[in-house]
Amino acid sequence: xxxxxxxxxxxxxxxxxxxxxxxxxxxxxxxxxxxxxxxxxxxxxxxxxxxxxxxxxxxxxxxxxxxxxxxxxxxxxxxxxxxxxxxxxxxxxxxxxxxxxxxxxxxxxxxxxxxxxxxxxxxxxxxxxxxxxxxxxxxxxxxxxxxxxxxxxxxxxxxxxxxxxxxxxxxxxxxxxxxxxxxxxxxxxxxxxxxxxxxxxxxxxxxxxxxxxxxxxxxxxxxxxxxxxxxxxxxxxxxxxxxxxxxxxxxxxxxxxxxxxxxxxxxxxxxxxxxxxxxxxxxxxxxxxxxxxxxxxxxxxxxxxxxxxx
Amino acid sequence: xxxxxxxxxxxxxxxxxxxxxxxxxxxxxxxxxxxxxxxxxxxxxxxxxxxxxxxxxxxxxxxxxxxxxxxxxxxxxxxxxxxxxxxxxxxxxxxxxxxxxxxxxxxxxxxxxxxxxxxxxxxxxxxxxxxxxxxxxxxxxxxxxxxxxxxxxxxxxxxxxxxxxxxxxxxxxxxxxxxxxxxxxxxxxxxxxxxxxxxxxxxxxxxxxxxxxxxxxxxxxxxxxxxxxxxxxxxxxxxxxxxxxxxxxxxxxxxxxxxxxxxxxxxxxxxxxxxxxxxxxxxxxxxxxxxxx
Numbered sequence: 001x002x003x004x005x006x007x008x009x010x011x012x013x014x015x016x017x018x019x020x021x022x023x024x025x026x027x028x029x030x031x032x033x034x035x036x037x038x039x040x041x042x043x044x045x046x047x048x049x050x051x052x053x054x055x056x057x058x059x060x061x062x063x064x065x066x067x068x069x070x071x072x073x074x075x076x077x078x079x080x081x082x083x084x085x086x087x088x089x090x091x092x093x094x095x096x097x098x099x100x101x102x103x104x105x106x107x108x109x110x111x112x113x114x115x116x117x118x119x120x121x122x123x124x125x126x127x128x129x130x131x132x133x134x135x136x137x138x139x140x141x142x143x144x145x146x147x148x149x150x151x152x153x154x155x156x157x158x159x160x161x162x163x164x165x166x167x168x169x170x171x172x173x174x175x176x177x178x179x180x181x182x183x184x185x186x187x188x189x190x191x192x193x194x195x196x197x198x199x200x201x202x203x204x205x206x207x208x209x210x211x212x213x214x215x216x217x218x219x220x221x222x223x224x225x226x227x228x229x230x231x232x233x234x235x236x237x238x239x240x241x242x243x244x245x246x247x248x249x250x251x252x253x254x255x256x257x258x259x260x261x262x263x264x265x266x267x268x269x270x271x272x273x274x275x276x277x278x279x280x281x282x283x284x285x286x287x288x289x290x291x292x293x294x295x296x297x298x299x300x301x302x303x304x305x306x307x308x309x310x
Numbered sequence: 311x312x313x314x315x316x317x318x319x320x321x322x323x324x325x326x327x328x329x330x331x332x333x334x335x336x337x338x339x340x341x342x343x344x345x346x347x348x349x350x351x352x353x354x355x356x357x358x359x360x361x362x363x364x365x366x367x368x369x370x371x372x373x374x375x376x377x378x379x380x381x382x383x384x385x386x387x388x389x390x391x392x393x394x395x396x397x398x399x400x401x402x403x404x405x406x407x408x409x410x411x412x413x414x415x416x417x418x419x420x421x422x423x424x425x426x427x428x429x430x431x432x433x434x435x436x437x438x439x440x441x442x443x444x445x446x447x448x449x450x451x452x453x454x455x456x457x458x459x460x461x462x463x464x465x466x467x468x469x470x471x472x473x474x475x476x477x478x479x480x481x482x483x484x485x486x487x488x489x490x491x492x493x494x495x496x497x498x499x500x501x502x503x504x505x506x507x508x509x510x511x512x513x514x515x516x517x518x519x520x521x522x523x524x525x526x527x528x529x530x531x532x533x534x535x536x537x538x539x540x541x542x543x544x545x546x547x548x549x550x551x552x553x554x555x556x557x558x559x560x561x562x563x564x565x566x567x568x569x570x571x572x573x574x575x576x577x578x579x580x581x582x583x584x585x586x587x588x589x590x591x592x593x594x595x596x597x598x599x600x601x602x603x
Contacts (some may be wrong), residue, residue: 017566041404045397046418049478051420055444056433071442119326128325128593133315140326147587149338153536153558154581157574158340158347166335170498177335184327211316220506228477242561258540265432265547276442283429290424295417302420305480306487 007090026126053287060084060280067276076306079277092263098252100260100285107239107256108289113176114238115231122185123223127215129186130193133200152244162245170251179244185230190203192226229304232297236290257286344582348575364575374561376577383552386470387534394474395526398481399519400588403511405482416486425536431544434472435459461547466554473538480533481526488522489515501528521595528592530579532585556582598600 032038055072062077088100128134129141152159159178168174196219204214220227245259255263264279296299330463350359358405370376405415421431437445438458446456458468492515500514542559550563558581565574 005504035408035410038404038408041400041417042408042411042419045401046415048397048475049419049422052433052437052475053425056436059442061438067442071434071447072444085489121332124325125329128322132325133317133321134322134464138323140330144329144333147333148503149586150337150341150582151532151536153539154578155337155340155344155587156562157571157578158343159336161343162336163341177332180571181332183329183333183335211318211321214316236424240424240429242428244541247566248574258428261426261428261432261544262548265544279432280436283432286429287425290426291421293506294424295421298417298420302358302483302487305350305423305483 009041013289029129048260056280057284060277061283062277064273064275064277067269083281084285086275087278087285092260096159098260098283100257102253102254102286103257103260104289105285107194107258110245110256111235111239111257111289112243113172114179114241115234118178118180118185119230120226121180122183122187123189123220123227125186126189127219130190131211131214144186147181148187152178152182156243156247163248170249170254172254175239175245175248175254176282179238185234188230189223190199191307192223196222203299216232225300225303226307228297230299230305231304232293232301233304239290261286320379327424328447338589341582344575344578347571350572352571362572366572367580369571370576370580372495379555379557379560382466383535383556384599385467386417386473386554386556388476389470389530390473390534390538391530394530395481395523397474398478399485399523402479402482402485402489403515404462404484418434420479420483422467422476425476426540427473427476428540428544430476431511431541434468435545435547462552462554465545469538469554469580472539472545475535476541477530477533481530484522484526484580485519492518524595525592527596531588535581535584 009087055074058074058076059067059072060083061127063079066079067073080156091097092097101293125144127142129137129144159295163169163178166174168177173304200218200222201214204218209217239256240258241256242262245254245256246262249259250253254264261279264275264282272279319557349361351362351366352359361578384520403417404411405419408415435458437443438456440459441447441458443458446458449456454462456468458465496514496518502508503514505509535556538556539558539562542556544561546553546555550559555563557577559572561577561581563578568574
């Protein structure tokens with residue numbers, strides 16, 4: 001085990017040292033100065049990470065017959081518009097009521113609702129826990145804390161029954177609220193509020209600010225970057241939800257794009273030549289919004305990820 | 311904790327109300343229900359319940375398909391954790407070293423994070439498809455007739471590869487931020503002490519990364535157990551047949567397909583205990599991590 005580990009993880013450093021002794025100082029120095037080995041490793045990494053996406057995209061621009069007979073395609077095909085037109089606007093599913101566009105809107109509602117709902121709920125809770133002294137404070141903290149222990153995946157069936165009992169199947173409320181139950185956001189804001197200097201609160205109280213004023217005029221503006229960072233993470237998490245929407249939504253008009261991925265597989269089974277291009281097209285559509293957000297707000301995204309997981 | 315705090319009889323409860331209500335209805339209630347129903351046998355047609363004690367547990371654990379799923383989940387977790395951490399560390403060390411192009415490399419290597427597991431699974435089954443998959447064509451050159459969806463281990467290996475691929479970005483981001491938080495002074499001192507880059511890595515940098523690695527290991531185990539549901543589901547095309555399943559996927563199958571509420575709940579509770587243990591380890595490590603950083 002440990003030897004394997006060295007073999008895998010030791011690569012970056014070992015080859016840098018070797019060429020120098022093997023092929024003379026000139027070449028070795030050149031390799032080291034320009035960090036050739038590092039660049040080769042990174043380029044392989046980029047190929048590994050980007051290759052599948054690139055092939056998925058180029059293949060989606062071909063027609064199903066070509067893909068079926070010749071395999072996945074590396075070159076750009078001439079079926080781009082028909083594929084994406086079908087994926088975005090054509091009515092699919094068993095009831096023929098749902099389009100890629102409609103599913104994307106549902107995903108957007110889920111992503112935004114989840115992110116915004118979670119931020120509001122968890123900021124309020126964290127504010128109460130950090131800034132108030134009250135009898136049940138510790139108990140509430142531990143109850144909220146306990147949600148971190150059990151992911152939704154281990155209690156899917158009873159969760160489904162509860163939501164069904166409340167009549168919330170096939171509704172945005174039923175889709176979003178149970179996902180907010182996990183306390184990751186509350187912990188994130190609790191950590192942050194605790195790092196805010198005490199003097200701010202003391203100064204605010206001397207100035208006569210009550211709990212509401214302090215929260216709204218001081219704490220919220222101070223948390224702006226944190227809110228943005230957590231928003232990005234939560235939007236991606238919300239958009240990418242899969243298991244819960246599968247259970248919750250039987251009515252196709254509530255399908256999200258990621259949920260639609262499963263649907264496209266069902267249609268596929270039994271087809272002579274499945275619409276590979278449309279399946280891949282839907283995959284591309286499903287990844288564009290979260291990927292764009294992560295790339296555009298990269299710095300904040302990394303901050304949110306590293307800080308919230310701590 | 312803050313020394314200066316507000317005193318108010320009503321405010322804190324109002325502020326906590328939304329969170330506590332959601333937690334109570336959508337977390338505490340279902341969790342309690344899972345534990346309760348794991349001790350009962352349900353009749354799916356008449357809704358009758360019979361108390362059966364720990365029968366559901368013994369039934370679930372002694373069934374051969376449970377043992378098979380547990381063994382697969384174990385291997386799956388070990389392979390995914392090991393390779394996604396290893397490859398990510400390799401890439402992070404390289405990215406940390408390069409002077410030019412660090413920004414673009416970083417962006418290109420991390421954005422797969424934003425892709426949903428089932429979307430990765432869909433691209434995966436295409437790449438591993440019997441008719442159109444380039445990977446199947448490639449391994450055929452070495453005489454491996456890969457039959458994903460038909461052969462148990464071929465499907466399992468394809469799942470492991472996709473799950474590893476999907477997890478590399480998170481590990482990369484954490485390793486890189488861990489590497490970049492090592493103070494310049496420490497690195498300079500190390501390079502004077504130890505001129506060989508590999509020696510430097512194993513004696514100075516790697517130990518400093520150890521807390522990050524432990525922490526990531528827990529994150530990765532949790533990922534392999536729970537978040538790979540979408541990958542597994544899509545790569546099986548919803549038809550498990552003779553294909554490998556993870557324990558979490560089995561909870562879903564037995565509960566929703568098999569209508570075995572008691573058995574599914576018992577399996578849930580077993581997983582709950584497992585997650586509980588992992589989380590306790592995680593929090594102990596985080597306490598230790600504070601000392602390192």
